[in-house]
Amino acid sequence: MTGNKAVAYKEPGKVEVINVDYPTFELKDGPGVNPANVGRPVNHGVILKTVATNICGSDQHMVRGRTTAPPDLVLGHEITGEVVEVGRDVEFIKVGDICSVPFNIACGRCRNCKERKTGICLNVNPDRPGSAYGYVDMGGWVGGQANYVLVPYADWNLLKFPDKDQALAKMMDLTMLSDIFPTGFHGAVTAGVGVGSTVYVAGAGPVGLAAATSAHLLGAAVVIVGDMNADRLAQARTFGCETVDLTKGGPAEQIEQILGVPEVDCGVDAVGFEARGHGQGASEAPATVLNSLMEITAAGGALGIPGLYVTGDPGGIDEAAKKGALSLSLGTGWAKSLSFTTGQCPVMKYNRQLMMAILNDKVSIAKNVNAKAISLEDAPKGYAEFDAGAATKYVLNPNGYLS
Missing domain, CATH: 3.90.180.10 (Medium-chain alcohol dehydrogenases, catalytic domain)
Incomplete structure (x- = not known):
């Protein structure tokens, strides 16, 4: 044997x-x-x-x-x-x-x-x-x-x-x-990335970098990647991405410095349920990425959400998070007519x-x-x-x- x-x-x-x-x-x-x-x-x-x-x-x-x-x-x-x-x-x-x-x-x-x-x-x-x-x-x-x-x-x-x-x-x-390549691509496709798009990818781990690669492949004009990890942000810059350092605060102001407006056409969540808040030393806040993406994605846009969310998390920050229940600003998404795509690629x-x-x-x-x-x-x-x-x-x- x-x-x-x-x-x-x-x-x-x-x-x-x-x-x-x-x-x-x-x-x-x-x-x-x-x-x-x-x-x-x-x-x-x-x-x-x-x-x-x-x-x-x-x-x-x-x-x-x-x-x-x-x-x-x-x-x-x-x-x-x-x-x-x-x-x-x-x-x-x-x-x-x-x-x-x-x-x-x-x-x-x-x-x-x-x-x-x-x-x-x-x-x-x-x-x-x-x-x-x-x-x-x-x-x-x-x-x-x-x-x-x-x-x-x-x-x-x-x-x-x-x-x-x-x-x-x-x-x-x-x-x-x-x-990770199809998953990142799925995130970009479901976010509506196309020729000339401006794109924000939350997370510079491998899936986030795959989503950024995919956005380039789909013809995006500007791809911005946000993270708190300096080395991962540096890796994103090696293939033409702009970057946002989230230890300095939320993404909107830094996106405005890059694009001239504090919003993008398309948003991708490549972080998932272990997300942290923004700023130096921010603690875990699992709805942060989804809520910030709703804020910075233009009205009528879409969010691709390949980041993993679970229904059972023993380490969740509260009883709701342990069941995958997050405090989402769904009203923001509704008011802006945003589309969401979640789940396995x-x-x-x-x-x-x-x-x-x-x-x-x-x-x-x-x-x-x-x-x-x-x-x-x-x-x-x-x-x-x-x-x-x-x-x-x-x-x-x-x-x-x-x-």
Whole structure:
């Protein structure tokens, strides 16, 4: 039997690399697995040997103890891999194919999947619509920060790269297709970014930088990124973004200094529920980003909200926040006729087009998010550095494919 190691959440602030079972074509019981999913046959799936798997800010929420994730939950929903085994019902994906795995797990059969709403598939998670690998309350599908991982509904879910050698050469860019590049793109698209737009992106983490990259790709005239982390703001400036330092106060005045008016056409929330207030030493205030975006987005505009919000947060600042209930100035949004789009990005809606942009040298997403390959064994260090604010997107290299 082939060995398998994986990165697992142990307790708040701690992850470990542990030994786990090699995948089989059946969903087994384990940490976070919904009992209704135990024993579920996956003959429509494949087993991947992981080429690259990334540390995500969404993982970090769990690692900080800000969700109800159980100990020993195997992490990782950003997965790219080489097919090493195929289930008996797989028709088109073959052994040896290198594929990107959308972080959304989708059946391809339900009403939502047929409407391209793969982030809210109705058949893969008994708890609620929508599922993902290695994530709390998402059905219990084992995460991909491991040597090997099972991918269900493979013919539907996998994006096969057209040329293996080309894919490996561009892997640091292509690995972003599983989540952050489509997610950032979704944030920009749903915010209404187009040719000549002025855009404000709240958050200069990897998703925020991916949203800023996407805004440029969509033809924005000015892209402004706001954050409190000087290194991350500096990273945004490396590819042509204007920046707002939120330690100096709210974004409106600084946006006016850049644009001549204190508002933008389009707003993107790439922060989510652990948002802080504005100003030096500001404390956590989870509605801050959403409320400030409503203030600075022009009337009739739109907000793209790829930042994660949850219904269970043990570390919430009050009882309402622990249930995901925030003090939103919805009246502001209503008065300005603003549109809102929330929820998981439907990755399959965008990933092929973004793959083509990467393969044809139209975008350098790895450079823009400052991607860095590290070993699986160094994952705990990567998590700690990322949590401390490193302006880096950490890409795990479990099987030595990456240089």
